[in-house]
Amino acid sequence: MTKTKPGSKPKRKKASKGKVHKTKTKVGQGTVGKRSTTGEPEEPAPSTKNEGTFQVEFQFFDPEEEDFHSVRDLLCSGTLGFAELDFSGLANSIVDQVNIGTMVKSGNPDEARSGVDQEDEDVTLCGMLTILNLQQFANTTWCKSLATLLESKAKSEKQLLQYTRCSGQDQVGLILSERFVNLPLEVIPAMHSAILEDIKWSCTTEYCPPEERPFYFFTHFLCLARCQAVTEDQGPLQSLQLKNGTLLQFSRAEELVLARAASFVSSFPQQSKDGRKASSFGKKRKVEGDVKGQAYEGAVKNMREALKEA
Numbered sequence: 645m646t647k648t649k650p651g652s653k654p655k656r657k658k659a660s661k662g663k664v665h666k667t668k669t670k671v672g673q674g675t676v677g678k679r680s681t682t683g684e685p686e687e688p689a690p691s692t693k694n695e696g697t698f699q700v701e702f703q704f705f706d707p708e709e710e711d712f713h714s715v716r717d718l719l720c721s722g723t724l725g726f727a728e729l730d731f732s733g734l735a736n737s738i739v740d741q742v743n744i745g746t747m748v749k750s751g752n753p754d755e756a757r758s759g760v761d762q763e764d765e766d767v768t769l770c771g772m773l774t775i776l777n778l779q780q781f782a783n784t785t786w787c788k789s790l791a792t793l794l795e796s797k798a799k800s801e802k803q804l805l806q807y808t809r810c811s812g813q814d815q816v817g818l819i820l821s822e823r824f825v826n827l828p829l830e831v832i833p834a835m836h837s838a839i840l841e842d843i844k845w846s847c848t849t850e851y852c853p854p855e856e857r858p859f860y861f862f863t864h865f866l867c868l869a870r871c872q873a874v875t876e877d878q879g880p881l882q883s884l885q886l887k888n889g890t891l892l893q894f895s896r897a898e899e900l901v902l903a904r905a906a907s908f909v910s911s912f913p914q915q916s917k918d919g920r921k922a923s924s925f926g927k928k929r930k931v932e933g934d935v936k937g938q939a940y941e942g943a944v945k946n947m948r949e950a951l952k953e954a
Contacts, residue, residue, distance in 0.1 A: 645743040645846065645856055700750055702770065702831055704838055707738055707745040714769035715739055715747075718822035723870050726914055727793055734786040738774050738820065743852065744842040744860070745774035746835050748827070771823030773835045775843070778818055778866070779810040780859040790818075797912035804910070804934065807866060817862040819902070819935075832898045833948040840944060865935045869899035871911065884909065901950045905943035906933030 707715075716735035719725070724734075738745060751767035781787045791808040798804045807816040823832075846852050846860040871892040874883065883893045884903050892911060894900040903909050910933075935943065 645741060645852060702748050702750055704834070705747045705749060706742050707747055707774065708742065709739055711739050711747050711769060712736065715772055718769070718772060722822040723868055727790070729789050730785040733784055737776055737781055737784060737786070738772070741774065741776065743846045744839065745772070746838045747772050748823070748831060748835065771827050771835070773821045773839055775817040775819055775839060775862070775865065777859040777862070778807060778816045782810045798910050801908070801910055807864065807934070814863045815859060815861055816864045816866055819865050819867040829897065829951045832951060833944065836944040836947060840941060862937055864937065865940050867899065867902050867933050867935060869903065870895040886911065897951050898947060901943050901947050902935055902940070903933050905939045906935045907939070909933040
């Protein structure tokens, strides 16, 4: 549901979440701040004073047009950064879909937007989570390119090919999640819970145009994640073993939770944009998994406890 269509959901802070998520962080051990030119959060300078704690507040907001550049930056440096995609088009699709999606910001966006103490107010988009229906966006450039990429990497996965080609009656949602590496884990379950609330709202509200409503009755969710092929002696933490024996270690704990709930998981080697295979600790790979609707809801319910063990 875009901002330009009649009956669109009005822009607002996520009232259904209604909470400011607070976390305490030790001084000198990392903060949530601006991104460096490489797309990763800047390393904090070593603290020369006595260590203490300070409180960081995170607020959840609906996507809006002013988030475009920050969303695009997260996408370009994130999971899909290796691919040749229309990241501007993808970012537009994300910020235009105001009914499903969450932008996590630190600082006080409301005060910054109104000009109150604007010089001292540092508002940062720290993370985002949304779900886009592959059938709904099938004619966009980014979706066509992504479908071609996935089809070339998973030729043996007939079920995945059915999803990417938008055939059949399934409503497949692509989970797009990017965040700063040091965003506190306790914020993440709330992001996914908020997405489920957004989907429920979209399926029941009178504001949703009738021609769009069917796209929000998702039957499956597709998630693409970063991982590394490792051996058992390299550590079992945040790892999942595939049917072929490959042991995958996930970069993000929440994506391991989703992978464990998936009906199928497959992986493929990651290559840089110039075609060279990436190499470092382990072998870098991308993993794709299909999570059925009810399984996603169950994974979200269990995510908070699962992340405590991460």
